Amino acid sequence: MSVLTTALASGACLGFSSRVTPPPALSPPPPLGLLDTLPAPALLSLSLLATVLVMFLGSWALAPREESAPSKELAPAPAPSVRPPNAAAAPAPSVRPPSATAEPIVPAVPHDKFAAYEVKMRREGCSPTAIAAFKYNYGVLVSGANLMIGESAIAPVQSLPTLDELDPAEDAALLAQTVMLKLNGGLGTGMGLDKAKSLLVVKGRSSFLDLIAQQLQAMRERFGTSLAFMLMNSFSTSADTLEHLSKYAFLPAAADLEFVQNKAPKVTAADHSPASWPKEPSHEWCPPGHGDLYPAMVGSGTLDKLLARGIRYMFVSNSDNLGATMDLRLLTHFARSGAPFMMEVAQRTDADKKGGHLARDAQSGELLLRESAQCPKEDEDAFQDTAKYKYFNTNNLWVDLLALKAAYAKHSGALPLPVIKNAKTVDPRDKGSTKVLQLETAMGSAISCFAGATAVCIPRTRFAPVKTCADLLALRSDAYVLTPDFRVELAPARAGVPPTIKLDDGYKFVDQLDQAFPHGAPSLIGCKSLTISGAVIFSKGVVVRGTVKVVNPTAKPLTLPAGKYEDVTVDGPPLYDAVAFAASKHSC
Numbered sequence: 001m002s003v004l005t006t007a008l009a010s011g012a013c014l015g016f017s018s019r020v021t022p023p024p025a026l027s028p029p030p031p032l033g034l035l036d037t038l039p040a041p042a043l044l045s046l047s048l049l050a051t052v053l054v055m056f057l058g059s060w061a062l063a064p065r066e067e068s069a070p071s072k073e074l075a076p077a078p079a080p081s082v083r084p085p086n087a088a089a090a091p092a093p094s095v096r097p098p099s100a101t102a103e104p105i106v107p108a109v110p111h112d113k114f115a116a117y118e119v120k121m122r123r124e125g126c127s128p129t130a131i132a133a134f135k136y137n138y139g140v141l142v143s144g145a146n147l148m149i150g151e152s153a154i155a156p157v158q159s160l161p162t163l164d165e166l167d168p169a170e171d172a173a174l175l176a177q178t179v180m181l182k183l184n185g186g187l188g189t190g191m192g193l194d195k196a197k198s199l200l201v202v203k204g205r206s207s208f209l210d211l212i213a214q215q216l217q218a219m220r221e222r223f224g225t226s227l228a229f230m231l232m233n234s235f236s237t238s239a240d241t242l243e244h245l246s247k248y249a250f251l252p253a254a255a256d257l258e259f260v261q262n263k264a265p266k267v268t269a270a271d272h273s274p275a276s277w278p279k280e281p282s283h284e285w286c287p288p289g290h291g292d293l294y295p296a297m298v299g300s301g302t303l304d305k306l307l308a309r310g311i312r313y314m315f316v317s318n319s320d321n322l323g324a325t326m327d328l329r330l331l332t333h334f335a336r337s338g339a340p341f342m343m344e345v346a347q348r349t350d351a352d353k354k355g356g357h358l359a360r361d362a363q364s365g366e367l368l369l370r371e372s373a374q375c376p377k378e379d380e381d382a383f384q385d386t387a388k389y390k391y392f393n394t395n396n397l398w399v400d401l402l403a404l405k406a407a408y409a410k411h412s413g414a415l416p417l418p419v420i421k422n423a424k425t426v427d428p429r430d431k432g433s434t435k436v437l438q439l440e441t442a443m444g445s446a447i448s449c450f451a452g453a454t455a456v457c458i459p460r461t462r463f464a465p466v467k468t469c470a471d472l473l474a475l476r477s478d479a480y481v482l483t484p485d486f487r488v489e490l491a492p493a494r495a496g497v498p499p500t501i502k503l504d505d506g507y508k509f510v511d512q513l514d515q516a517f518p519h520g521a522p523s524l525i526g527c528k529s530l531t532i533s534g535a536v537i538f539s540k541g542v543v544v545r546g547t548v549k550v551v552n553p554t555a556k557p558l559t560l561p562a563g564k565y566e567d568v569t570v571d572g573p574p575l576y577d578a579v580a581f582a583a584s585k586h587s588c
Contacts, residue, residue, distance in 0.1 A: 114138060116274050117265055124285075127299030129413060130262035134288070136414040137264075137439040142272055147421055149374045154359040156388050157367070160345065162457045163330065170328040174335050175225045177312050180326050182212060183290055183395075183443070184241055184319040185234030185261050191469055192509025196237035198319040199244060200510065202466070202475055203482050208319050209241065213248045214486040215325050220250070222485070227326060228311055230302070231258045231319070232293060259300040264288040266426055266436040275436045277426045284426065290318075290395070291417045291441025298408055307401055316443070317396045322475075322488035323464040324396045330456065331398070340403030341453040343367070343444060344396035346463050348386040351500050356442070357389040358455060367455060368448040369393055373420045391455070393444040394463045407449055415449055417441040460496040461489035469513045470501035477521035491525055499527040506535055526566075536560055537578065550575075 114135060121131050140147070188197030198208035206214075216229050229251070233241055242254050251257055263285040266275035277283045293316065297303040306314070313335060317324030324344075334342045345358050356371040375383040382388060407415055420440045427433040447453045464480060466472050474480065479499050481491045490498060501524075507513050516532075519540035524530065526545035534552030541562030551571040552558045559578040560570065 113142060113272065120265055120274055124263070126262060127295075129295045129299030130264075130292075132412075132414040133262070133292070133295040133441075134264050134439070136416060137288075137419045137441065138267070138272075140419045141267065141421065141437070141439060147374065147419055148376045149359075149368070149370045149418075150376050151379045151382050153362055154368065154370065155362050155365075157358050157360055157391055157455075160391065160455050160457045163327075163459060163462075166329055166333045166456070167336075168329065169332060171332045171335070172223050172225070172328060174313065174331050175223055175227050175326070175328070177310060177335075178326070178331060179228040179230055179306055179311050179314050180216070181230045181232065181293075181314055181316040182319040183293065183316065184209075184231045184237055185287060185290075186320070187234075187236050188510075190467075190508075191472070192511060195240050196233075197466070198237075199240060200466075200472070202322070202472070203480075203488060207244070208322065208466075209244055211322050211482075211486050211488065212319060213245060213251065215322075217248075217250060218485040219326055223328075228306075228309075229257070232261050232296060233258045234261050234287060235263070259296060259302045261292050261296045262288055262299065264292075264439060266424070266438055269423065269435040269437050272437075275426045275434060277433070280427065283428075286424075286438045287440075289420065289440030290443040291445060293443050294404065294408075294415050294417075294446065297404075298413075303401060303405060307405065312401050314399045314401055315396070316399065317394075318465060320467070321395070321463060321465040323460075323462045324394070325462075325485070325487050327462070330458075333456070334398045334400075337454065339452055339454045340400045340407075340450040341447055342398040343369075343447050343453070343455040344394045344398075344458045344462060345391035345455050346394050346458055346460055348390055348392045349497060350386065351498060352392050353384040353386050355392050356444070357383070358391040358393060359389060361448070366448065366451065367453055369442065369444045371420060371442055371445070373422065374418065391457060394458065395444055395465075396458070396462060397444060397446075399446075403450060411449075415446065417449065418445045460494075460498065461487075464488050464490070464498075468503075469507050469510060470503050472510070473503070473513060473517070473521050474499055474501050474524060477524040479524040479527065493525055499524045500529040502529070502531040504533045507532065534558075536575070 117134065117138065118131060121134065126134075182198075184196060184198050186197045187193060187195065188200065191197065191200075193200065196209075198212075201207050203211065216227065220227055231241065238258060238260055242258065245251055245257070264287070266284055266286050267273075268275050275284050313331065315326055315331065330342075330344070343358070346352075348355075348357065354372055356369055359368055359370050360366065361368050370383070372383065418441065420442065422438040422440060424436055424438055425431055425433045426436045447455075464475060466475055475488065477499075479491055479494055480488050482488055490496060503513075507516060516536060517538050519538070522538055522542035522544050524544055526543075527548065529547045530544050531549040533550070534554070535557040536550050536552050537557055537559045539559060539562045542560060543564040544566075545564065546567035548565050548567070549569040549571075550560060550565075551569065552575060553571060556577065558575040561574050561576070563574070
């Protein structure tokens with residue numbers, strides 16, 4: 001035995017054990033080691049050093065100490081495991097980064113750059129999850145990473161299962177484990193509104209919110225279950241929305257009906273510092289995109305609350321898409337598939353070519369979403385090729401909440417969604433104000449964060465959004481019908497293809513649209529395309545079929561009389577000046 005080994009063994013005399021241990025039985029000497037080959041002076045020095053070390057450790061071990069209090073930062077309790085009754089357990093949730101082949105490298109953000117943002121967001125009351133999400137997005141920005149998705153990085157999706165091809169079996173028991181969530185943060189400022197867009201009247205006297213509430217009630221009555229329902233509001237839409245929905249007694253109280261999305265600081269384009277606009281501080285903030293659904297759910301505690309109630313599945317869609325109702329067949333398919341994430345997509349047409357499309361990562365083969373803001377200019381023709389990229393995201397999404405919880409744990413509290421950089425001015429109405437960047441994320445882009453994420457192609461009946469006044473005109477017309485369960489969908493005669501409506505800037509706002517159509521929308525059920533240019537007022541009883549253009553070349557409003565217009569351009573008579581006509585009749 002070496003001198004050092006002997007010294008360490010003497011630790012028993014210094015308090016490492018309160019019992020005397022008998023010496024071990026003798027055994028053949030081990031082969032010479034490094035210590036045995038050292039000269040005697042070196043061994044003596046090592047022996048003394050070891051003895052001092054052992055004495056110190058022994059005195060430390062024997063010294064009386066107070067019991068340390070247990071840490072208050074306990075690991076979170078595991079989320080409840082729920083699965084469909086009489087169904088095989090779904091596999092453990094799988095998550096992956098948006099990078100095709102490797103873990104994402106979270107960009108390091110210099111402390112001096114982000115410190116001002118953190119202080120600003122804390123003062124504003126932002127949650128730690130919201131701060132972490134913005135820090136990730138900001139880190140991507142300052143890292144200089146390429147935020148574009150070029151053609152070389154992706155491949156088209158050749159085919160997908162359709163809704164009609166899914167197993168028709170439905171499991172209504174799954175509704176008790178599911179929440180239907182509507183995104184309701186938009187003000188509709190692009191349509192000239194100053195309140196929640198969902199308060200806009202769309203069919204008869206019913207608004208989006210009215211029809212959503214009636215859809216929910218119809219489904220609860222049909223299946224005899226209290227399907228969970230929530231809204232993600234914004235600070236701008238919360239009060240108006242809750243007041244409007246208060247008339248529906250079957251809806252939950254405000255605390256269980258909504259959570260509020262976060263807001264993010266605008267970034268000065270010149271030096272990436274926090275934007276400042278003292279004369280209107282609210283302009284220093286912006287919505288972080290509907291990708292904020294995930295950090296808002298986590299930061300508000302909504303995700304944990306839902307899991308604690310035994311709710312595992314979430315169906316989420318936009319409040320302005322009245323075709324997006326809870327579909328039990330889709331829910332059953334999603335739950336039984338074990339997929340962590342499923343996107344509803346639809347076939348692209350010319351009307352959709354400028355919107356985001358589904359693709360596959362060229363390296364991994366996994367699904368991803370490419371938005372128009374992520375497409376390099378040189379690839380725009382390919383981006384708009386609807387024969388190549390056949391599917392677009394309807395923003396009807398199905399999420400396994402256990403998988404979402406696991407994704408946040410995996411990525412240290414910040415889901416690595418692809419970042420979209422939008423160039424703006426700090427005051428949207430003042431084009432001479434400071435140039436800023438708004439960092440946003442898309443809700444559907446989370447498809448690239450989950451291994452095994454899937455998609456299903458749905459008919460257009462589940463997609464009827466309103467983004468512009470042209471969309472609103474089509475939805476108000478007979479090209480869309482209201483079903484007995486309060487869904488708004490394309491009329492069967494449309495064969496799944498909506499009419500293409502093109503309005504000039506004179507119809508950008510809702511009040512302008514209402515002035516042009518004082519008797520409601522014309523008949524568009526047989527319309528392929530309607531283009532309106534100039535100030536035109538539509539009389540009651542106008543029927544549009546095929547491709548029609550109505551052009552007023554004059555500066556004053558002209559009226560289009562009742563009648564059928566088919567495959568024609570109207571740029572003169574029968575357009576007439578209603579004011580002059582009325583005056584002439586009066587004079588007679």
